[in-house]
Amino acid sequence: MLSRVADQIMWMSRYIERAANTARYLEVSYHLNLDLQQGSQEQWRPLVEITGDMEIFTKRYGEPTAENVMHFLMFDTKYINSIQSCLSAARENAKGLRESMPAELFEAINGLGKLVPEASRKKEFYHSQILELCGKVKRECMMISGMFSEIIERGRGYHFWRLGEFIERADKTSRLLHVKYFYIHPQITDLGTSIDDMQWLALLLSLDAREAYHRTHGLIDRDNVIHMIVLNPTFPRSILFCLQSALQSLSLITKGVQGEPHNELSALCEQLESLSGADIVETGLNEFIENLQLEMNNINSRIFTYFNPDPSLLNGA
């Protein structure tokens, strides 16, 4: 398999997962803000914080408001991580893979380009349409991931797709948790209050994890929520689950041969397996997440290097 093709499959999958995750946060935050009402301006900022692109946002829009955050995250074609841009990017990658993809799958991904309709881009429609749009993006992306499961043979292509998907999801889940830190930090007085509970709940909701959480842990409790989101090895959006799944696909791609990315990924999994929610809080949530993201970025570039032979290392080239 060409390195470019592997890369394109991973990015196609990452862009789709990224769009779906952004839709998840947007949907849940919108709901949350409806309930919070007063001081709601403050509640839009964390949504931009998640993306890690606060600087770009401030330069273009100034203070975050409901409208400009919605525009930034859903429609902005000049912002490469907006839902619209991610879906277009996934589509562009799919075009380059057309000859190796079942027609049905190609058509589904090709159709993502029309998911955010021209007509919905008018400001006056934002509030009436945003929830429906988010739901649609989330469902369509899950459908494509489902198609992969249903019709693609378990070869390298499949596992590069999964690798991209799980790495992206681990990253986004960690960012989501990070945002909770931004909520908590400046408003220490909210700790243990109903606002605090609602924020943790929103976090669980955006991962579709509320029911699983209540079943396992009962009432909202900070350490338990962190455990659910970071360390639960059975919940498909937890960071540990994602990293373990990524490691599995990586090993299947290289047919058991272990390289640098395998080693680092498996070391990170082991480290997480040894922790509890309380341990993470003790280290400091902020510090823990910053380290985790550093590790994951590192693994990312190791994967790229591993599958992209560097021509400058050749003899005589």
Next chain:
Amino acid sequence: MNFKGYETGGYFDELFDNQGEARPCARLLVKAIESLPQGDLRRRQEASERAMLSMGITFNVYGSNEGTERTIPFDIVPRIIDGQEWDPVEAGLKQRIKAINLFIDDIYHKREIIKDGVIPEWLFTSSKGYLPQCQDLNPPGGVWTHVTGTDLVRDEKGTFFVLEDNLRVPSGVSYVLLDRILMKRNFPEVFHKSGVRRVVDYPIQFMKMLHKLAPEGIEKPNVAVLTPGVYNSAYFEHTFLARQMGAQLVEGRDLVYDGKYVCARTVDGLERIDVIYRRVDDEFLDPEVFRADSTLGCKGMMKAFREGHLTLANAPGTGVADDKVVYAFVPDMIRYYLGEEPLLPNVPTHLCIEKEALAYTLDNLDKLVVKPASESGGYGMLIGPASSPKERDAFAKVLRANPRNYISQPTLALSRAPVLVDDHFEGRHVDLRPYILHSGDDSYVLPGGLTRVALKKDSLVVNSSQGGGTKDTWVVDRSPEVEESSC
């Protein structure tokens, strides 16, 4: 649905004679179409067009982004050629390509044909496609023109003429294969009874030819199709051919030269490539040798090619013979290299660099077609009968200023074939592009080829960007008479 009232309009019609009778090779089809219920043919046509869309048979339109993909119009009435009429055309094409290939090899080596005074030296030095970088190159098997798409037209008597030889990277063959799939669905019975020569094995023939012309000593060559990428207008065809041939589809950025071989970057490391069917123009192949700003090829490719570690199909430099002035000398090349008379005629061509020809051209501008020698795609040409006196005056000035760059030809009454228009049939002008695979000692000619049809009424322009469409082309071996007597 019938052909009553269909007019051949004084042109040579591919399906009907000038009395309005279906030609023997087309009788089965005409009968089948006439027995269809009203509206059925149109429904089939629409179903075929939908099938093309869903199969993704599209071409990109340059210069726009979203919604850039269009299907090429497809007409459901096939063009039919009698096998006995086709055989001499096939022989003529083989002969022509053999001679052209020898000519290109000669030009890049000793230039005997010039020393012997058969063609003038200015001819190739002024040809835009001549590449001094290809001097003394020895492509495997001595083959330069692996694949050619020669454009043929028929005049009012039905005689085939060669209009031009597309020797660089001819496109369109995917439409031949796909039109055929659609037509087999639409007329399975007629198809079966007519004994239509198959085109389905073209990708296999192609792959076999590439294997045969792989670098010396390579038994199972690794073959790749090189595409400029998803934004190229023919990208669909590139993916289609790669899939059909069982070759991998690569882009320039996938390739790297390791000091000896051209390799693909794969997830398992570098993988040597032996044969590249490239759909990238000569000047973009190797930034070290040609255009330095090209990212569509790979640095070192020409070195690997020159040293015999890589086959490039077509070889760079074939454009020297893909020039309208050089074209005029192809019959002389056939006589010179093969000692044979040409089996397929050229369209009579006047070289304006010759005094008499220039005078004749200037006197008859209203009757002739005048073309620049080194342009393609119909740019900068004058179609005399369709021009105004003012246009002709302006053109005459250009012509006098640079006669070397122009040729003139009589305006041909191109043959026509019926196409479905709303609920009836009308005649439209067609041309034909057969594809020839040359492997040195022998050639394979795709039976029939791509029929392009000018769907606009009275238009002579078959180009897809100007309202041209395609038809399936059937070369048939059984006439209904034979069929009936053998039953």
